[in-house]
Amino acid sequence: MNIIPAIDLLDGQVVRLQKGDYAKKTVYNHNPVREAEKFKAAGFEHIHVVDLNGAKSGNFENLPIIRQMIDNVELSVQTGGGVRSREDIDLLLNAGLSGVICSSMAVKSPDAFRSAVEANPDEMILGLDLKDGKMAYGGWLETSDRPIAEFLNPLIEAGLKTVLSTDIARDGMLSGPNVEMYSDLQKRFPDLNWIASGGVSNLQDLIELQNHNLHGVVVGRAYYEGNIRLDEMRDLHKAGV
Template sequence: MKVIPAIDLLDGKVVRLHKGDYDEATIYNDNPVEEARKFKEAGFDHIHIVDLNGAKEGKFVNLEHVKEIIDTLDISVQTGGGIRSYEDAQMLLDKGISNIICSSMAVKSPAEWLRVLDNYGQRAILGMDLKDGKVAYGGWLETLDQSLKDFLQPMIDRGLSTVLSTDISKDGTLEGPNIELYRKLSTQFPVLHFIASGGVANANDLKLLAEQNQYGVVIGRAYYEGKLSLDEMQRYHSE
């Protein structure tokens, strides 16, 4: 299982939001490079970065900080937030980002997103936020009246391989991941790799995910609040 440490950037600082609320942002580090260095030194060569300014403003804002992390530490990064068009995706990938994560584009500009998949394949990760089993978008305020199969199949047909799936009800809560959700997703869509996001609180949560052969998991708040150590994260990590 790939354990992927997360850095959420807001105004160039490392923060975490609670259930996506910008008014509930906790600052953990003013220096994102130093935060990423801890992960690198612990043996993680790939990290997850979200541009929270970008997600809010509709354009990628924190690129200089992401580039500094990549260039300083020689680490690979998957990133999302504010990627709204094919040109946005192309720009980030050309700047040395390993993988881009798109969610709003897949819902609001599906033709653009399919073009990204056509040209960048495995470097393009779908960010799929789920609310009561439905795809949520627009700041999690709206949901698609469409089955997951109808939503995902056109993307699978165009080469989608990896989905970062967040159960909104679990995001930032430390209440444990929705194990059953990820089991169902993997069973229903065996050709896809699912990265779990949201709710992981301790090493036992990682153990449960690993036991069901979860492809990957993003770790954020549990680490920053001392619920999970880097050693514990590394114990369940494999490339």
């Protein structure tokens, strides 16, 4: 299983939010590039970066910092936050991102997202945010009653390979991941690479997810709070995202 360290950027700082609430942030490092260097030194080659400013404004305000992580630290980066159009996707791919995560765009502009998947199947990542089992979008303020299978199957046909799924109720809460949900998704859609996000609290959580054959897991707050050490993450990590 791929362990993917996370860096959430807000105003040029490394932060974590609780359930996506900008009013409930914790600042962990004022120098995001230094944080990325720690992951590189520990043996990680790929990280997950969220541009929280971009998610609100639609402008990739932290892209210069992400470019430093790619060019200077020599990390592979997947990013999300504020991706709203095919032009946004092309901008990020041209900037050197190895993966672009789309959530709201995939729901609101399905044709544009599908065309991006067809053109870049290895780089496109669907952000499937779930709230009480329903797809959430628009900053997690809206939900869709559309069945997940009805939404996913056309994208799989278009070449979608990877889905990053977040259980919103557990994001940033250190309450443990929703293993049952991820296991069910993995069984229903075995041809997709599933990346779990949200709720990881300790090493045992990672081991449990690994036992369910998930492709990967994003680790954020549990690392920053000292609940999981970098060497523990590295020992479980399998390269190749």
